[in-house]
Amino acid sequence: MADLQHLPLAALHAELGAKMTPFAGWEMPLQYPAGVMQEHLHCRAHAALFDVSHMGQVMLRGPGAAVALEALVGADLVGLADGRQRYAVFTDDAGGVLDDLMVARRGDDLFLVVNAANADADVAHLRAHLPAGIALEVVRDRALIALQGPQAEAALAALIPDAAALRFMDAVVLDWDGAALWVSRSGYTGEDGYEISVPVARAEAFARALLAQPGVAPAGLGARDSLRLEAGLPLHGQDIDATVSPIEAGLAFSVGRARRPGGARPGGFPGAGRILHELAHGPARARAGLLPEGRAPMRAGTLLFESEDATTPMGHVTSGGFGPSLERPVAMGLMPTRLCVPGTRVYGEVRGRRLPAVVAALPFRAPGYRK
Known part of the structure; x- marks a missing residue:
């Protein structure tokens, strides 16, 4: 833990009894005393507060x-309206996914939120390819909080x-007690909610104010993972990476109409x-x-087989749990x-046994986004 980066809200997590764990170079709350299952269910029924300050926050400034x-990226960003946010995917020359990110429009500027494990690589990727005249600022003086759930x-x-x-997907600047909060109505749980970038100096006071509201409880990485899995949302490094195209991953929506043939x-x-070829003709494999x-x-990493007695795996599990x-x-x-047709039976090899x-x-559970 000594070599890990620490969250601006580390003292609050300790006070709340969080069990901490290493994740993407950060010391992160895995769960609180209520436990992962209760945190998950509380988010579905009420509201959960997640500290996601480990995510990379980046500003791109300039009219271009x-x-x-x-x-x-394949997203339509030129057509993104001021005060709106869009999901995008960095791809490499072979069409693989380097990272997925959120992009919010603020006048001529763009605010990006990227995955923690890829933040340094993403910044290097941007610096290597952005033209002169576009200023890149890594935002280091703001925490990031996700408030998710029907309440x-x-x-x-x-x-x-x-x-x-x-x-859903609005992204604006709102004032809270003199602090400028960058608020988007979005998240990665499948529930309605917000992601809020708040100045570090005000982050603990703001988090405490939210936790004081009826129905709000803290939740950690464990619940965040099970929530996004139920919501059918991919995790970079597991479900998507440079070996997987956005189309194989079920992310065709990330390629805007303006970026497709005829656009x-x-x-x-x-x-x-x-x-674009896979968009037109379909990929050979897909995320399902x-x-x-049963209960197992x-x-x-679980190998998948087309039949109980097949000798060669035809795929693998990318994310799984309860x-x-x-x-x-x-x-x-x-x-x-x-x-990848609903109702098809396949077999996973678990501890030497083929289980159906x-x-x-997808998703396994209908999302609760406010459209």
Whole structure:
């Protein structure tokens, strides 16, 4: 733990009894005394507060920022309206996923949130490819908090009434007691909620104010992972990486209409040839949801077979565990597209045994986003 970076809210986590764990170079709260399952269910029923300050926060400044960033992702950023946010994917020349990120438009500037494990690589990638005139600032003086769940709106609106008016993927600057908060109505749990960038000097006071609201409780990495798994959301380094294209990953929506053939600005991003071909003709393999039969979970790395007696694996589980809301194991895996039909039975090899699983549509649980 001594070599890890520490969160701005580390003292608060200790006070709340968090069990800490190393993650992406940071000391992070894995869970609190209530435990992962209760934190998960509390988020689904009420509201959970997650400290995600380990994520990379980056500002791109300049009137050409959207055009410049479009050269690295398939998203339509030129068409992104002020005060709105969009999901995007950095790709390499082979069409693989380098990272996924959120991009918010603020006038001519763009605010990016990238994965913690890839933050340094993403910044280096941007610096290597952005043209002169686009300033890049790594934001180091702000914490990042995620407030997620059906009671998130009521909790945040009690402190900032204007937050209630935000729609899904709105991203604005709101004032709280003299502090400028960068607020987006988004998250990675499948629930309604917000991600809030707050000055470090005010982060603990703001977190305490949220925790004082009815229905709000802290939650850690364990619940965050099980929530995003139930929501069918991919995790970079497990479900997506440089060996997987956005289309294989089920992220075709990240390629905007303007970037597709016939659009205003087709292609022009790394790996566009492969990605647009897969959009038109379909990929050979795809990410699929899996419902293992029985109670044994199929963890990441579990080999998948087309039949109980097949000798050669046809895919593997990328993420898997227990889904507390569904009260059963759930998983996601990469498999041949022909098998990714809901109802198809496949087999995972768990401790030397072939156990059946049924392909299921993603997400496993309907999202609660406010459209």
